Amino acid sequence: MxxxxxxxxxxxxxxxxxxxxxxxxxxxxxxxxxxxxxxxxxxxxxxxxxxxxxxxxxxxxxxxxxxxxxxxxxxxxxxxxxxxxxxxxxxxxxxxxxxxxxxxxxxxxxxxxxxxxxxxxxxxxxxxxxxxxxxxxxxxxxxxxxxxxxxxxxxxxPRSNFSSVCWAPSRGGQVPPRAFAGGEDNGEPLYVIRAQFNGALIPGKLVPSHGTGYVAWGGNENAVPEYEVLCDFPGQWIATSGGNIPPNALTAGQSEEGEPLYIGRVVHDGALTVGKVQQSHGVCYIPYGGQELSFPDYEVLVQ
CATH class of the missing domain: 2.60.120.200 (Jelly Rolls)
Structure with a gap:
């Protein structure tokens, strides 16, 4: 037709x-x-x-x-x-x-x-x-x-690296089947999530033992009891820095101004923590210890 x-x-x-x-x-x-x-x-x-x-x-x-x-x-x-x-x-x-x-x-x-x-x-x-x-x-x-x-x-x-992946809605610390673990803290897997927060769709981490996800925004580590979990994802992590985003980086959200946000991770205080990468800022932001922390060197998730 x-x-x-x-x-x-x-x-x-x-x-x-x-x-x-x-x-x-x-x-x-x-x-x-x-x-x-x-x-x-x-x-x-x-x-x-x-x-x-x-x-x-x-x-x-x-x-x-x-x-x-x-x-x-x-x-x-x-x-x-x-x-x-x-x-x-x-x-x-x-x-x-x-x-x-x-x-x-x-x-x-x-x-x-x-x-x-x-x-x-x-x-x-x-x-x-x-x-x-x-x-x-x-x-x-x-x-x-x-x-x-x-x-x-x-x-x-929309580009396949945004629309073709599986984001499973969840809440309250629940982990869907085949969830993608992107980090680790004291032996507990941390899963890649994204969540709506203050007009933005923000990548972050799920800590199942806390019963919530977390996203970095406004200088704070913000708890998000409802979120989407990345599942069935065969991607890999690539080391990069600043605003150098690989062309096959997974677009996972957007800022409140509409800028694409990517999934990044860094090692901090002994934990491998998942957060967001905003290219115009040239850093990866992670939610950790109640704060939004920024790092110019990080890994970004690609497929």
Whole structure:
């Protein structure tokens, strides 16, 4: 099936197309409130996810489930839509994680982990709150339930080193099967995680005996009771320094400003501790002893 083009009125009524591929890419031209529904059938129903891009007067974007408040994820996105030009986006749903990103950008600007995942079969789009919209929806890769056929030449997905790895939602110190151990502290394995914190998606460490994960941010070691664990990952560690990031480094998150974050580790105080690498800062930050510590020499995780 070819690219789908739709016009949506200012009516908040979804137009549904089948898609169980786990990914959709689209372009939309609207002044505000581009709404996307991920559902089990071609109708508004429970369970259902909704993503509002450019809501509240084109000032923020949110994810909600089953049309209930409060919204489960929210991020400021002033001016993200434009009534005079198409803006491209992608949405991915995998292992209970809903991620929303801009076209040709790897890290999502909005994401949320659902510990009771929904089996998505349809994608719906609509506009409202004073806005109409023009949509161009790309077909997902062929397969059961998808549109079938080869994708068009201008179809792009987030880079494989971000989208193809497995991030399993977890909480409370629980370790999913085949979790990737990236460090060690006093004989206890430390697992590679990432978590939402203060508008950023930050790589960090899971210490199972503490019942929580930790991420470095704002000068502190911050506990995160809910997180995603890297699983089934065949990668390796490469020694580097400063802002020298190998091209095959695993992109695992983004700063609150949208800069990609990578997974790094260092030996400190006898522990091999996992943290985040922010290229523009030229260091690896680790959460340790209640603090955010920085190191110019570190190892970075690649695949």
């Amino acid at each position: 070819s690219v789908i083009q739709l016009e949506t009125e200012d009516r908040l009524e979804y137009n549904f197309v089948p898609n169980n591929a786990g990914f959709v890419q689209f372009r939309v031209r609207a002044a505000n409130d581009a709404h996307i529904a991920l559902t089990t059938q071609a109708a508004e129903c429970d369970p259902m996810y909704e993503i509002f891009i450019g809501g509240w007067g084109n000032s923020k974007s949110i994810i909600r489930k089953n049309r209930t408040k409060p919204d489960v994820a929210e991020v400021p996105t002033p001016g993200i839509l434009n009534p005079n030009e198409f803006r491209g986006f992608w949405i991915r749903w995998q292992n209970g994680t809903i991620s929303v990103g801009r076209e040709n950008e790897v890290p999502p600007f909005l994401s949320w982990n659902d510990y009771e995942p929904v089996n998505i079969e349809y994608v719906g789009v609509c506009t409202g709150w004073g806005a109409s919209g023009s949509w161009v929806i790309e077909p997902p890769r062929g397969g059961p339930g998808g549109f079938g056929g080869a994708p068009p030449s201008n179809y792009t997905q």
